[in-house]
Structures are given as C-alpha cells and as structure tokens.
Amino acid sequence: MTFASDSPLSLTSSLLNRHAPLLHHGFSTRKGGVSTAPFDSLNLAPGRGDDPAAVAENYRRFCEVVGVDPRRTVLSLQVHEDTVRICTETDAGKGLFQKRDYTADALVTGTPDLPLVVFSADCGIILLYDPVHHAVGAVHAGWRGCAAGILGKTVRTMTEVFSSNPQDLLAAIGPCIGPCCFETDADVPDAMRAALGSDADPYIGWHAPKYHVDLAGLNRQWLLRAGLSPSHIDSCGLCTACRPDIFWSHRKMGEKRGAQVAMIALEKEGAS
Numbered sequence: 566m567t568f569a570s571d572s573p574l575s576l577t578s579s580l581l582n583r584h585a586p587l588l589h590h591g592f593s594t595r596k597g598g599v600s601t602a603p604f605d606s607l608n609l610a611p612g613r614g615d616d617p618a619a620v621a622e623n624y625r626r627f628c629e630v631v632g633v634d635p636r637r638t639v640l641s642l643q644v645h646e647d648t649v650r651i652c653t654e655t656d657a658g659k660g661l662f663q664k665r666d667y668t669a670d671a672l673v674t675g676t677p678d679l680p681l682v683v684f685s686a687d688c689g690i691i692l693l694y695d696p697v698h699h700a701v702g703a704v705h706a707g708w709r710g711c712a713a714g715i716l717g718k719t720v721r722t723m724t725e726v727f728s729s730n731p732q733d734l735l736a737a738i739g740p741c742i743g744p745c746c747f748e749t750d751a752d753v754p755d756a757m758r759a760a761l762g763s764d765a766d767p768y769i770g771w772h773a774p775k776y777h778v779d780l781a782g783l784n785r786q787w788l789l790r791a792g793l794s795p796s797h798i799d800s801c802g803l804c805t806a807c808r809p810d811i812f813w814s815h816r817k818m819g820e821k822r823g824a825q826v827a828m829i830a831l832e833k834e835g836a837s
Contacts (some may be wrong), residue, residue, distance in 0.1 A: 650672050671715055698728055712757055744791075746804055
C-alpha cells in the first residue's frame with residue numbers, strides 16, 4: 566500500500582482509493598493555492614491571519630480535486646483532547662460558512678456528501694472508512710491526542726454509533742513529523758508509555774540529549790489495539806518537518822504559517 570499524488574494539491578491512499586467513487590478523500594499539500602507569504606500557497610486553515618477570500622479559493626481548488634462540495638465541509642476545532650463529534654446534516658458548512666459550536670479533534674459521520682476535515686502542521690492526521698456500514702472518520706492525533714487514546718475512542722464511537730466492526734475498518738495515516746525530527750524531552754515518552762505500556766517502546770528512541778518519537782507508529786499501534794487488521798492500515802511515511810517544500814511544519818515555521826488538512830466524505834446519494 567502506498568500514497569500517491571494525482572495533483573500537486575493532494576496525496577491519496579491506495580487503500581482508500583480502491584473504494585472510489587463511493588468514497589472521496591485527500592491529504593493536502595501546501596502547493597497549488599493562492600495565499601501569499603507566509604501562507605503560500607494552499608493554506609486551508611481559516612483564522613490564522615490569511616485572507617479569508619484566499620482560504621475560500623484554496624478550499625474550492627482542493628475540494629475540486631477531492632470531488633466534494635466545499636460548501637458542505639465540516640471542520641474540526643482542535644484543542645488537543647479526545648473529543649469525538651458525531652456529525653450530521655446540520656453540521657454542513659461549519660467552520661467555513663457557519664460558526665463551529667463545538668470543539669472536537671475527531672469527526673465521524675454516516676451522512677453522505679458531508680466532507681470531514683482535520684488539520685495538521687506536524688501532528689498526526691488519520692482517515693477511517695467502514696466499507697460495510699458506510700461510515701467515515703477524520704482524526705487529529707498529535708502527541709497529546711495520541712497519548713489520550715483518541716484513535717481508540719474514535720473506533721469505539723464508530724462501533725457504537727454505526728455498528729462498525731473494527732476488523733472491517735480501513736485507515737490511512739497521513740504525513741506528520743517523523744522520528745527523524747520529533748525530538749522531545751521525557752514528557753512525551755512518559756505519556757506514551759503510561760497510555761500504551763511496553764507497546765510504546767519500539768516507537769521511542771534515545772539519541773542524546775533528546776528522545777526521538779515515531780508519532781505515526783504510535784498512532785498505528787492504537788489502531789491495532791483497537792482491532793484493525795495490519796493490512797487495513799496505510800501510512801504515508803513522509804515527514805512534514807523534513808519536507809517544508811510541500812508541507813506545513815510547526816517545528817520548522819513556527820506560528821506564522823498555514824496548515825494542511827485530511828478530508829474524507831461518502832459519495833452523494835444517487836451520484837454513483
């Protein structure tokens with residue numbers, strides 16, 4: 566399984582691509598947009614100081630590539646916690662065209678034509694799809710969310726709300742900071758070991774004077790623990806901090822920057 570790019574604006578997972586056109590998804594890059602420096606060019610994060618008209622045009626372009634309606638997007642409001650929001654038709658447009666009346670680092674839905682969006686500038690972003698019960702999820706899992714078990718909670722929510730069987734679920738782990746660049750003090754490894762026990766150890770290395778943490782690997786471990794099959798997990802493998810030419814990286818750029826997104830949606834009813 567691999568990630569591929571049919572457009573400079575987006576990467577897609579070959580695992581999820583097998584279910585097109587019933588499923589639409591994409592992981593954005595920072596290329597192909599209209600925003601000017603320091604948001605150049607495909608900034609998809611509203612409210613960071615970029616021109617709102619530029620952000621809206623960037624969404625139009627990215628959504629065109631993904632094959633969804635930007636007017637129906639549902640944006641997360643991330644606070645690095647483990648809240649999972651069950652999105653319905655009433656949430657269409659929240660974040661771009663309506664105020665978000667929630668905070669949530671994970672979104673799930675069984676509603677067709679309702680694109681779910683989570684943001685990243687080094688953090689983990691994961692897309693979930695249940696091909697049996699036709700439900701999707703989008704998860705922001707930075708190290709705090711990862712340690713809080715947000716992926717496991719999202720899988721449980723899909724099981725409870727949509728009757729999903731974890732063994733049926735497919736997951737795509739998008740670009741995030743890699744162990745090459747994710748240098749930390751002991752707080753991050755301690756949090757991961759408290760959450761995952763010895764299962765966290767293979768994803769934590771010591772290279773004096775810092776620990777190096779494999780965030781994608783830890784998020785994958787949560788998916789396995791939640792019951793997903795190893796063959797049902799795709800991982801991008803690209804480090805956002807190593808590739809500031811195509812991704813936004815908080816570590817490399819600081820606060821004055823844009824953000825990339827992961828987006829997923831079920832096909833509009835009657836469209837396929």
